Amino acid sequence: MDNRGELRAMRTKQNVVIKGTKDGLTLHLNDRCSFDELLVELAEKMDVVGGQEHGSAIKVTVQAGNRYLLEEDIEVIKNLISQRRHLIVVGVKSNVMTMEEAVRWKEAGEIVSYTGRIRSGQVLEVPGDLLLIGDVNPGGTVKAGRNIFIVGLLKGIAHAGCYGDEQAVIAAGRMMPSQLRIAHYLNRAPDRYEEEESYEAECAYIDASNQIVIDRLQVLQHLRPDISTFKGGNYSG
Amino acid sequence: MGEAIVITSGKGGVGKTTTSANLGTALALQEKKVCLVDTDIGLRNLDVVMGLENRIIYDLVDVVEGRCKIHQALVKDKRFNDLLYLLPAAQTTDKSAVHPEQMKKLVDELKQDFDYILIDSPAGIEQGYKNAVAGADKAIVVTTPERSAVRDADRVIGLLEKEEGVEPPKLIVNRIRNHMMKEGDMLDVDEVATHLSIELIGIVADDDEVIKSSHQGHPIAHNPNSKVSIAYRNIARRILGESVPLQHLEDPKDGFLTKLKKFFGARSS
Incomplete structure (x- = not known):
């Protein structure tokens, strides 16, 4: 009834x-x-x-x-x-998405780590953030849908935001890349690196004038606060 | 059961064939039974460097295609008493005449009779390279201290590391010109080794004598007095598991003169 x-x-x-x-x-x-x-x-x-x-x-x-x-x-x-x-x-x-979209969404939000050296001719690509614990040799390429963090020496090519994310950054323990690419922007290395150049960690991002610039790592926390996913209360100490 | 070592480089002209010939000779001098296999089908020349060209009757392709038995195709090096043999490549066909599975079978068969099988790879990373690597247990990458050679070596090392059944490759830095290295006109050995980050198994200086000995078909490793020969013999000993320190690159005469100059307070130019 x-x-x-x-x-x-x-x-x-x-x-x-x-x-x-x-x-x-x-x-x-x-x-x-x-x-x-x-x-x-x-x-x-x-x-x-x-x-x-x-x-x-x-x-x-x-x-x-x-x-x-x-x-x-x-x-x-x-x-x-x-x-x-x-x-x-x-x-x-819409409140709903397909499994396929959900997986893609999850992958794009993940940070994938890889230990090892990317040698000439090798390409490492991840949908989200990449954490590389090792070097990228000349001729080697790393690509990520979002940010790229390299603990070692970057001598090859790094392409962050390779599906178009212009907010993506590239950080490396030692920055001596042959090319940096963020979204569809590209920056070529100087033809020769000075010997003692660049011994500290640096990061690359797209600045207000749409140029890829390399700067001290410390600027990131102000420029791209979203990179921090740390949600806890306080730092201890 | 012997072991098979592939000698490869990616780039051409860095000295794979010379290295194969001399390491084979040096290992045979250590009383090891060695078979050299030339996989550069269509562009063979290990036989020329070894001075065995005239004695070739059958070749690798004949063996693979069943036209003869392996032992019929092996060319014996008469300078040794039944220690050093060469399996020559075919000159008439090309690299596609052989498949990796066939090479593996062939090398496995050779391992029954020999202590060491040294496989001389062609330049490149295509079919010929794949054939050369197929049967190998170990790999030696030869490079020169030039950017182009190191770049290609890096590529090949990347491929070798993916190869199952092949141990991590070892490195030979060949054709070192000490004065250029000192001036910074060439990469230095440390730079090359750090960059490629694999174990360095030997360094070989650039020497006219090497070209001369190849020309005569008499590998320089036979000559007990040459510095380069000693370098090859040292590598052979390292392959056998001995630990031998790396050679000093300075020419002993030069070193003496420099010391003398230093003694008299003169500046070496």
Whole structure:
């Protein structure tokens, strides 16, 4: 008996709830109804919103709740909204992701360590952070989706943020690289290193003028505070 | 049961063949039974350096393809009494005529009869190199103190370290020119060894006598008085497990003169 009441409630429940915030509109989509039903209602509501007179463009964020959206579903939703004047989709969010995405996400957040020497012709690539306990010889390459930390001597090529992360940094115990790459930026070494040059740990990052610069390791804690994942209370002592 | 040592370098012209010939000779001088195997199919020349060119009847490819038995293809070095043999490479085909599995079988068979099998590898890291490494238990990487040679050696060491069944490779720094090293115009031995970070098993000076002896088909290791010969003999002894200190690079005559000059307070130029 109660079921029937619930059903009625569901039918009358709106599949698209629009909320206005100071950043624009947020559309909360029902995650229990069918996708087609959802699209029909979304189209209707967008007609109403789009029909009103607006001075400037409105930013729209879509919150899909616990519904998993395929790439093409997201495209359909985006198109539906963007067709209307003044409406711009800034994001389509969902609480769910596939296992595959979850694994990728986890890997990208991991720090992978490797002990050994990267010799000429060898390439070591990790999706997240790389901690290399050893040297990179000339002709050897290390690549990471995020940061690269090398305890030893870097003489070869290091490519941090190799999938486009410009915030990535490269740190090495001794920096004598043949090339440094961060995201799609590249920096070549001087043709000759001076003999006694560079005996202290250094780091490389992209500065405000979009140049890869090498600096003392100490600057990192101010420039990239996110690198610290230490969550404890205080340092002891 | 003997052991098989591959001699390789990546880069060409650093002295793999000369090293193979001389280490083979030096090991035979230590009364070890040695077989040299030339795997540079299509560009053989270990036979020339050994002075055994005229005696070749069958070659490695003949053995692998079953046209003859191994012992028929082995060329005996008459300077020794049944101690040193050469299995020559074929000259008519190319490297693809042999597969790594066949090489392994061949080397395993040779290990029954010999104390040491020295496999002279061709330059490069392709088929010929893979054939040469296939049957090896140990590896010696030859390099010269030049950046290009060291770079290639580094690459080869990386490949050798991945090879299962091959012990960590050892290093020979060949063709050292002491005066250039001192001037900093060449990498010095320490630099090379640190860079490659593998065990150094010998250093060999650059000497015209080496070229002369190759030209005559008479490996310099036969000559008991030459410095280079002693270097090769030392390496042979290290292969046998003796611990022999590294040679001083300075020419003894030079050293004496320098000492004399120092004694008289003159500056050596």
